[in-house]
Amino acid sequence: MPKVKTNRVKYPEGWELIEPTLRELDAKMREAETDSHDGKRKCETLWPIFKVSHQRSRYVYDLYYRREEISKELYEFCLDQGYADRSLIAKWKKSGYERLCCLRCIQPRDHNYGTTCVCRVPKHLREEKVVECVHCGCQGCASGD
Amino acid sequence: MAHRILRDHEADGWERSDFPIICESCLGDNPYVRMTKANYDKECKICTRPFTVFRWRPGRDARYKKTEICQTCCKLKNVCQVCLLDLEYGLPVQVRDTALNISTHDSIPKSDVNREYFAEEHDRKARAGLDYESSFGKMRPNDTILKLQRTTPYYKRNRAHVCSFFIRGECTRGAECPYRHEMPETGELSQQNIKDRYYGVNDPVAMKLLGKAGEMGTLESPDDESIKTLYVGGLNSRILEQDIRDQFYAHGEIESIRILADKACAFVTYTSREGAEKAAQELSNRLVINGQRLKLTWGRPKPDQDGANQQGGVAHSGLLPRAVISQQHNQPPPMQQYYMHPPPANQDKPYYPSMDPQRMGAVISTQEAGGSSTENNGASSSSYMMPPHQSYPPPPYGYMPSPYQQQYPPNHHHQPSPMQHYAPPPAAYPYPQQPGPGSRPAPSPTAVSAISPDSAPAGSGAPSGSSQQAPDVSTATGSSQ
Numbered sequence: 226m227p228k229v230k231t232n233r234v235k236y237p238e239g240w241e242l243i244e245p246t247l248r249e250l251d252a253k254m255r256e257a258e259t260d261s262h263d264g265k266r267k268c269e270t271l272w273p274i275f276k277v278s279h280q281r282s283r284y285v286y287d288l289y290y291r292r293e294e295i296s297k298e299l300y301e302f303c304l305d306q307g308y309a310d311r312s313l314i315a316k317w318k319k320s321g322y323e324r325l326c327c328l329r330c331i332q333p334r335d336h337n338y339g340t341t342c343v344c345r346v347p348k349h350l351r352e353e354k355v356v357e358c359v360h361c362g363c364q365g366c367a368s369g370d
Numbered sequence: 371m372a373h374r375i376l377r378d379h380e381a382d383g384w385e386r387s388d389f390p391i392i393c394e395s396c397l398g399d400n401p402y403v404r405m406t407k408a409n410y411d412k413e414c415k416i417c418t419r420p421f422t423v424f425r426w427r428p429g430r431d432a433r434y435k436k437t438e439i440c441q442t443c444c445k446l447k448n449v450c451q452v453c454l455l456d457l458e459y460g461l462p463v464q465v466r467d468t469a470l471n472i473s474t475h476d477s478i479p480k481s482d483v484n485r486e487y488f489a490e491e492h493d494r495k496a497r498a499g500l501d502y503e504s505s506f507g508k509m510r511p512n513d514t515i516l517k518l519q520r521t522t523p524y525y526k527r528n529r530a531h532v533c534s535f536f537i538r539g540e541c542t543r544g545a546e547c548p549y550r551h552e553m554p555e556t557g558e559l560s561q562q563n564i565k566d567r568y569y570g571v572n573d574p575v576a577m578k579l580l581g582k583a584g585e586m587g588t589l590e591s592p593d594d595e596s597i598k599t600l601y602v603g604g605l606n607s608r609i610l611e612q613d614i615r616d617q618f619y620a621h622g623e624i625e626s627i628r629i630l631a632d633k634a635c636a637f638v639t640y641t642s643r644e645g646a647e648k649a650a651q652e653l654s655n656r657l658v659i660n661g662q663r664l665k666l667t668w669g670r671p672k673p674d675q676d677g678a679n680q681q682g683g684v685a686h687s688g689l690l691p692r693a694v695i696s697q698q699h700n701q702p703p704p705m706q707q708y709y710m711h712p713p714p715a716n717q718d719k720p721y722y723p724s725m726d727p728q729r730m731g732a733v734i735s736t737q738e739a740g741g742s743s744t745e746n747n748g749a750s751s752s753s754y755m756m757p758p759h760q761s762y763p764p765p766p767y768g769y770m771p772s773p774y775q776q777q778y779p780p781n782h783h784h785q786p787s788p789m790q791h792y793a794p795p796p797a798a799y800p801y802p803q804q805p806g807p808g809s810r811p812a813p814s815p816t817a818v819s820a821i822s823p824d825s826a827p828a829g830s831g832a833p834s835g836s837s838q839q840a841p842d843v844s845t846a847t848g849s850s851q
Contacts (some may be wrong), residue, residue, distance in 0.1 A: 254609075338404050352430060355545040 234306070239299045243288065249306050250281045275327045275365030278310060279361075285309035323352055326363035335360075376653040384508030385493060390437045393450040393457055397522040398428025414440035415564050417489040432528035433548075439568070442493045446478060447568065448506035453527065454567050459511075460520030462567060469515040469583070471527040475570055518583055518664070592668045598625070599639040599669035605660055606634065613659045614638060623647035635667055 533549035622645015
């Protein structure tokens, strides 16, 4: 048989420190995926997915950019393996989007009148104070509040 | 059904439009409205053909509204595309049709292919520019419908729907629930059907409204048989007494018409009760003068006969001015007093001579002999009770407030004559005279100058030359001398 290339994961150093948390978050995601939909609205069933995804990406982003506890290599490894969302982190690096909830909420094509989601509006500028956005259940991700 | 697949949206049969045909209430109170337009998004609730759906939010506290029926259906009945109420009057189709006695009912087929065919034909004709029978433009509004119509927009219908989870007690959304957390209205009115409402058949709201309209028309006669006065409300400055007379004379002999301009109302008294009743019946919901719709009801008698006409007081005769009411306190009133709606609080305004019938020439027999008419006292009539609304009692002539004093002292000995200008001598009271000289400074100097050369013969000849009220003057001057 010809040699088949397999991709075997080679964990960089420092991985042991972050692995438990990442495994935990993975388990949480699995739980969100397999939850039943009873008692929830149709859009509400997806909210935990977005929440966990945000949480995971946030963890990796914090480690590298804020706390600087992992190396670039490890960081890139996490992004490649799918433990964090690269494009979401790319948004977090921009000013005004530091707390962005998900990528759907800033996509004008997804909204009527080509706007962004209501969760992006700062609370002091909104009329309804309590709001859960329909995409990800976010209650306000503007950088101000 | 026989719907065609959209191959070419320019082709006949499928509706396109640029702006919805909607009423003011449905459009909302916000002048800025963002609207989405979706071609062929939904099917019309009546004719089930695809049409352009517009969706917008009519105001800040409103839910999103969208057009429910197509423009063809809406034009056939002249209704709003969203609420299916008439565009001009805001009334349900059934009410408008009954009130105006029109019936588009039968001409529109209601079933199946018939209906689609009719709608398409209509649409095609409209697009071809043929001016079909758009009879709604030619309707003359009649009284009933003008009374029933909605004049201001009604935004309550734009509120969010009631939260169905809340009704069951299960709403877990709490504060962020966009639906109303109230119990729904139950009863007859809550079972409405869009097709019934559109065709004007069996519409509970319409029935209710028509029921109310039926009762509204009748104006009951009051129990008190002696009331012969009708109250006319909603006057404006363009309506003259002659206009009122023209409207009312046909029903009976008019005894008097009194207009109160500051209250925008009038009282029409007939000599006979039958005349008044006839007028009430004929004109009750139909009174329009010079394009102004007027309210007509029976005049109401005053509840108490004592000096209830106090300041800011309640009851006041619609027929008789206050001065004469006070006179009538002295005699048993031969007829009843009437209410004014609302009573004028007249303390600060000058008391116009034209409000006093005596100054306008009416003769009141009991007062002449008792007329005060002393030299200094001619102004204050002791036999007259002070009209109660006045804020200060009439001072004797000499105590007139100073602004007027320089006019009076020179007139003082010509007193009878200037008095003629400002008050009939027997019934004179100084208060009316105060604004008199204030408001008519011009006449008084001329009067003075006219009188002064005549003063030598002690004014007896002068009055005849300068006065306008001949009969009383001579007696006054006679008694004052």
